[in-house]
Amino acid sequence: TGPRRPLIAGNWKMNLNHFEAIALVQKLAFSLDEKQLSDVEVVVLPPFTDLRSVQTLVDGDKLLIGYGAQDISEHASGAYTGEIAGSMLAKLGCTYVVIGHSERREYHHEDDALVNRKIKAALKVEVTPIVCVGEKLEVREAAGHLEHCFNQLDGALDGLKAEEIARLVIAYEPVWAIGTGRTATPEDAQEVIGALRERLAERHGKEVAQTVRVLYGGSVKSANIAMIMAKKDVDGALVGGASLDGDEFAALCRFP
Numbered sequence: 426t427g428p429r430r431p432l433i434a435g436n437w438k439m440n441l442n443h444f445e446a447i448a449l450v451q452k453l454a455f456s457l458d459e460k461q462l463s464d465v466e467v468v469v470l471p472p473f474t475d476l477r478s479v480q481t482l483v484d485g486d487k488l489l490i491g492y493g494a495q496d497i498s499e500h501a502s503g504a505y506t507g508e509i510a511g512s513m514l515a516k517l518g519c520t521y522v523v524i525g526h527s528e529r530r531e532y533h534h535e536d537d538a539l540v541n542r543k544i545k546a547a548l549k550v551e552v553t554p555i556v557c558v559g560e561k562l563e564v565r566e567a568a569g570h571l572e573h574c575f576n577q578l579d580g581a582l583d584g585l586k587a588e589e590i591a592r593l594v595i596a597y598e599p600v601w602a603i604g605t606g607r608t609a610t611p612e613d614a615q616e617v618i619g620a621l622r623e624r625l626a627e628r629h630g631k632e633v634a635q636t637v638r639v640l641y642g643g644s645v646k647s648a649n650i651a652m653i654m655a656k657k658d659v660d661g662a663l664v665g666g667a668s669l670d671g672d673e674f675a676a677l678c679r680f681p
């Protein structure tokens with residue numbers, strides 16, 4: 426992956442209350458040493474209600490673990506009941522936010538245009554978007570996966586300047602591999618991630634394409650991370666289920 430620092434991000438989804446969040450982050454901090462945390466960037470993405478507790482722990486003990494949120498409002502503030510603004514995330518020290526996760530696309534009908542507006546909202550407050558793309562099983566079976574991912578990527582990046590795109594993280598998450606135990610092969614991951622990087626190069630320049638980190642997500646665990654990371658265009662992983670257990674997630678972060 427050359428100059429791109431590997432990123433392992435744990436998406437907790439709707440799991441772990443703030444007590445459990447503190448215990449898990451403490452466990453990670455205890456299990457990973459300074460060298461490991463400088464070789465690999467380790468980030469947790471807890472529910473909103475845990476963020477203050479995670480911030481207090483990370484700041485108080487100067488932990489080398491980052492954190493972020495799982496979603497962001499497209500709006501800056503105002504009458505949007507139940508939503509969380511980017512400025513609120515930034516104020517809590519969040520460095521990342523997941524945008525366009527397949528569960529939000531599926532259960533909350535988020536489309537590429539909304540994903541695009543959320544990316545702009547995050548960039549405005551200097552929180553790094555982790556932009557998710559990925560195809561469903563029927564699209565893969567019809568061999569439409571590359572076209573589908575290109576469309577999602579192009580929609581997400583619409584109207585962004587090259588220097589803004591360079592700040593993003595992209596995650597390729599085939600929907601059929603999320604939470605199913607069915608991991609894409611390292612070759613499947615490389616095929617799509619390599620193609621996404623080429624698409625970035627064609628449309629936004631080589632330098633941007635070489636700067637943007639592209640992660641793989643879908644049933645990643647300590648037992649399969651090393652083979653996935655061995656692929657040249659894979660810069661890290663977005664991890665769901667395996668990020669909920671401190672020992673397992675720490676083992677996964679020690680892949681190099």
Ligand code: PEP
Nearest residue numbers: 603604642643644665666
């Ligand atoms: C995810 O939802 O981002 C994910 C990759 O989940 P899992 O690792 O559980 O497949």
